[in-house]
Amino acid sequence: MDSESRGAQVERLEVVATxxxxxxxxxxxxxxxxxxxxxxxxxAATARRYGVSRSLLLRWRRSFRPEPKDVADPLGFVPRWW
Structure with missing residues (x-):
């Protein structure tokens, strides 16, 4: 078997700019x-319109979300008295 019959050789490699x-x-x-x-x-529609991924748009939405006012005070728990 010669090299021609084993598979095609790559003669030219083209780089496509993204x-x-x-x-x-x-x-x-x-x-x-x-x-x-x-x-x-x-x-999804907005992401398509601007050519961004949905995950990137969701990340932007989280970054623009207002921060909770008081994170240290959990809601719904009664403080211990003993």
Whole structure:
């Protein structure tokens, strides 16, 4: 068996450019997040419209969510008295 019959050899390797990573400003992120909150089931549609993944849009939504006021005080527990 010669090398020709064992398999094809690669003669040329083509590199396809996928583009640069986009940078979104805080204002652009906020605009996209607010649009995704307009109606139910808007996350996927909004993500497609702007060309971002749903997981990235959900991460942006969490980052813009207001922080709880008092995390140290758990709700619903009665303090011990003894």
């Amino acid at each position: 583009g640069r990573r986009r940078r979104w400003s805080e204002d652009e992120k906020l605009k996209i997040v607010l649009e995704s909150l307009q109606a139910p089931r808007q996350v």
